Amino acid sequence: MPKFLVPLCSAALLSLMPMTSRAAPDAPSTSAHPAPPPANPSAIPSAIPSENPLAQTLTLSAAIERALTSHPRLRAATFEVEAADGAVQQAALPPNPSLGLExxxxRRETRTLTVLLSQPLEIGGQRAARTALAQRGRDISQAELDALRAELxxxxxxxxxxxxxxxxxVTAAQESLRIAGGxxxxxxxxxxxxxxxxxxxxxxxxxxATSRIELRQAQADRLAARHALAAAVGIDEALIGTLDGDAxxxxxxxxxxxxxQRLADAPSLRRARLEVERAQAAYELERTRRIPDVTVTLGAKRAQEIGRNQAVIGVSMPIPLFDRNQGAQREALKRRQAAEQLAEAEAMRVRAEVLSAAGELRAxxxxxxxxxxxxxxxxxxAYTAATRGFExxxxxxxxxxxxxxxxxxxRMQWLDALxxxxxxxxxLERRLGAPAQQP
Incomplete structure (x- = not known):
């Protein structure tokens, strides 16, 4: 026989050997009879050993605290609130004066030099209305931060x-494989x-073999679940050790x-109400803009021909003959009405979803x-009786x-139900906005 055929023949003979003569590499030790099931299904251990020395036991309260203090999404929302604070600060500032030179x-002998300082005056309450609009935007940013905190x-x-x-x-699948092997x-x-x-x-x-496949799938699902937990907390999955909790x-x-009672203060409803308030503030701002600003001018004029300085005082104001900001007022009014309808629709949607989630939780x-x-x-x-009868x-x-x-x-159906x-x-807690468990 050619030498290169010897390994192939050996592999073929090994593959034809009975399965009973070869032990599965990942199967646990078996006994003479099918192993009985555990007495209490809820007593299954929920922790796994960690190979990373930096990994620590993670409790639910610690996970919530870590997410609420250092999650990137929460930090981004905090920056949005601070940016809205800047918008409020900017809206409260009066317009800058302007300096002009004419x-x-x-010719030196006949030239006239004029220096003017002009200051626009907002006499229609525009600055207060503009500040109120910016403050409503800031309130919405804060509401979004609160909603994100509840969502996280x-x-x-x-x-x-x-x-x-x-x-x-995984523990149930390991028990299943042990029973099937026995x-x-x-x-x-x-x-x-x-x-x-x-x-x-x-x-x-x-x-x-089916139990072994189910075990490998359960192990893959466990790994995916730990990755999802790490993403929710906002940390590296390698830092998560054993999970201290009871499913x-x-x-x-x-x-x-x-x-x-909690539905009335749900995050999405609070944000919808704030949108109505912001739309109302925008409408009030457009109404104040129908009154034009007054510009006061003070200056000095130097005429070389007469050889002295002259004071210059002026007041200017646009004449609202054609543009009285009526189009912008109508736009803001309709947007406020649209925000009111959206808030009403949001209230109905959230109420239906909350009642559905509460019913689902009870079921x-x-x-x-x-x-x-x-x-x-x-x-x-039944399994215990069948095993004894088989013996x-x-x-x-x-x-x-x-x-x-x-x-x-x-057992799997019980875990699915959990x-x-x-x-x-x-x-339910995500829609109501209240903490699911106090850390």
Whole structure:
């Protein structure tokens, strides 16, 4: 045989060896019988060891505090408020005077030199109206900062619990792989003893491979959830160590009266009301501009022919014959009316979304409670009974496999319900603008 064919033949022989003679590199050690499920699904550990020595244990309160003090989006919104302060300062300043120099004739003996100082006077209340408009803009910037703070808080809460649930999915997938591996080994021994059909061993190996795939997917989801948490907090993911929290700690269901009270001060509604106030301030400013400014001029005139200085005093004002700012007034009025309608529409939209989120939170909380106290215990008992019956020869492997699948699916459904409940709570708090949890 040619030498270059020896490695190929060896690889082919290894690939044809029975799966029972090769242990999976990432599968845990197995026992003679399918492993029983854990007694309490909520007791699954939610922390993972960190390999980075700089990483620290992260709690929900610490994550919220870090996001509210150093997140780039929050710092950018703070700069916007400071910029609005500058706009208010600028709006309150009066117009600058102007200095003019005029000369009549170029001959020294007959030339006349005039120096004029002109000062515009805003007599229609324009500066006060302009300042009020800038102040309304500043109030909107502050409202946007408050809304962003509430949004960041809700994002951190949601990302934190999503990461916790993702970690529990990994733990559940590891338990699933351990159970599937134990069942596969027990089935292989019974097949070798002639008590079961080789088809049962194939089914057991398929279940084990499926559990391994689910574990790898759960690990990928956990990594993605930690990246999302790092982005929500505004730090590097490598600095996040173990997560100190309980994914099963659902928030208290909000009372309808409390929701209605907080709804009146929701960030989006507050901003909509401030938009109406700014539109009204813009309308008032345009109304003041219908009165023209007066310009007062003071100066001195030096006539060489008479050899003395003469005082120059003047007053000028545009005549509002054609332009009385009527078009701008109408525009500002219609924009105010449009802002009022948008505020009304925003109130209806936010109310519908808040009620929907509150209903979703109640439904998800009921689902979690039902799964945890009714479905999971029943599925666990059914799996335990099927396993014992299989050991005593009363049940076939299909019954055990079906009970195992039901139990594992119930656990995943419970975790999905937890994730949806925390997401619904974050959505509700994001719209209401109040902190989901006090840090």
């Amino acid at each position: 000369q009549e004739d170029t 808080r809700a994002d951190v809460v949601q990302a934190f619990f999503v990461a916790l649930v993702a970690q529990e999915r 069942g596969a080994e027990a089935t292989a021994r019974r097949v070798s003893a002639g008590k079961l059909s080789p088809i049962d061993e194939t089914r057991a190996r398929v279940a084990e 099963n700690s659902l928030p208290a269901l909000p009372a309808e009266a409390a929701v209605a 998800r909380a009921d689902e979690v409670d039902t799964l945890q106290h009714s479905v999971l215990p029943g599925a666990r008992e 005593l020869g009363k049940f076939g492997f299909l019954e055990v496999l079906d009970a195992q699948r039901t139990w594992l699916q119930a 994730a949806r409940a925390h997401r619904a709570n974050a959505d």
